[in-house]
Amino acid sequence: MKERVAILGATGYSGRELVERLRRHSGIELVWAACRSELGKTLDQVQPGSPPQLLCSLDEVDFSQLDTVFLCLPHAASAEWGERALAAGCRVIDLSADYRLRSAELYKQVYGLEHPHPERLSQAVYGLTELHRPQLKRARLIANPGCYPTSVLLGLAPLKARGLLKGLVVADSKSGVSGAGRSATLANLHGEVAENLRPYAVGDKHRHRSEMFQELGGAADLLFVPQVAPCFRGMLSNLYVDLPEGDMHGLYAEFYAGEPFVKVLPPGEIASMAHTRQTNLCVISLHPMPEQGKLIVISSIDNLVKGAAGQALQNLNVARGWPETEGLL
Numbered sequence: 001m002k003e004r005v006a007i008l009g010a011t012g013y014s015g016r017e018l019v020e021r022l023r024r025h026s027g028i029e030l031v032w033a034a035c036r037s038e039l040g041k042t043l044d045q046v047q048p049g050s051p052p053q054l055l056c057s058l059d060e061v062d063f064s065q066l067d068t069v070f071l072c073l074p075h076a077a078s079a080e081w082g083e084r085a086l087a088a089g090c091r092v093i094d095l096s097a098d099y100r101l102r103s104a105e106l107y108k109q110v111y112g113l114e115h116p117h118p119e120r121l122s123q124a125v126y127g128l129t130e131l132h133r134p135q136l137k138r139a140r141l142i143a144n145p146g147c148y149p150t151s152v153l154l155g156l157a158p159l160k161a162r163g164l165l166k167g168l169v170v171a172d173s174k175s176g177v178s179g180a181g182r183s184a185t186l187a188n189l190h191g192e193v194a195e196n197l198r199p200y201a202v203g204d205k206h207r208h209r210s211e212m213f214q215e216l217g218g219a220a221d222l223l224f225v226p227q228v229a230p231c232f233r234g235m236l237s238n239l240y241v242d243l244p245e246g247d248m249h250g251l252y253a254e255f256y257a258g259e260p261f262v263k264v265l266p267p268g269e270i271a272s273m274a275h276t277r278q279t280n281l282c283v284i285s286l287h288p289m290p291e292q293g294k295l296i297v298i299s300s301i302d303n304l305v306k307g308a309a310g311q312a313l314q315n316l317n318v319a320r321g322w323p324e325t326e327g328l329l
């Protein structure tokens, strides 16, 4: 029997990526592709090349007939629909921020809203696959990480695991404009983004900082500068940390040995957005600076794949006990 799934928000940037990857998965049937404003159209009318599946409204989705629901919705809307799906017994994989923070108080502080179902926060598994695989097995509620946190946390994880992170970590991160989603805003028009590199939420104001800080568990302080790069997709984080003693390449290579989706480049090679475009990979390069006492870690992902839809499917593969790479190669 195939896993019966729905995507709520199938016409958004991450929803479309998910449709593509589910098509390549032999164990999944996409029963409903739901959206809000393009009802009556088929997926391929919205995104040429997609299957000709009719789009439905979120209200038309019958959760009692589903195994898994992917939420590709803005935060706040996600928690509302997540509750309906969970109550009907579905597994929920949420790509929004609604289940990522463990404290309802922090959620209110960061998102300016009371969480409608704070009791769910302690039930959610944070879906950074490589770091939480045991908890993801058979998980019913998965909080897919943000794209910036995926690139930053994977870049720091080997150091954190060995207790080598200390002091202040500077994360200088660039994202393609698709990171902001498909809704129209002046700042994301081609004319504003092209041939520009625009920092935003400077001064640790970006919401993802709280998520990263939570997941670092107090191991280090974090200074985060996000920037919009003049491209549609891709994400690159340059991470500046204190240089620990020892062989950093050896440490990272050992930590990620056997991981299908994390690749540590050999010494001398430099990770770039091109290393990961359209893939579920995180590619990391390491640049020790002994004279300055610093280590530069460069971490590249595709924000729409490892940073969103790809990792969501990777998490379902783990939860179901399927090969982790199914649908993702």
Ligand SMILES: NC(=O)c1ccc[n+]([C@@H]2O[C@H](COP(=O)([O-])OP(=O)(O)OC[C@H]3O[C@@H](n4cnc5c(N)ncnc54)[C@H](OP(=O)(O)O)[C@@H]3O)[C@@H](O)[C@H]2O)c1
Residues within 6 Å of the ligand: 008, 009, 010, 011, 012, 013, 014, 015, 034, 035, 036, 037, 038, 058, 071, 072, 073, 074, 075, 077, 095, 096, 097, 145, 146, 147, 178, 179, 180, 181, 182, 183, 303, 304, 307, 308
């Ligand atoms: N883009 C990324 O790189 C990325 C990475 C990681 C996580 N995320 C998170 O994933 C979620 C989806 O992001 P996205 O970039 O795919 O967004 P998007 O392109 O703006 O798409 C949002 C989707 O949700 C629907 N929608 C919007 N508001 C809704 C509402 N109030 N009720 C019901 N449906 C609604 C939209 O349908 P209509 O267009 O028909 O209104 C659309 O299908 C967000 O929470 C985002 O933060 C995004």
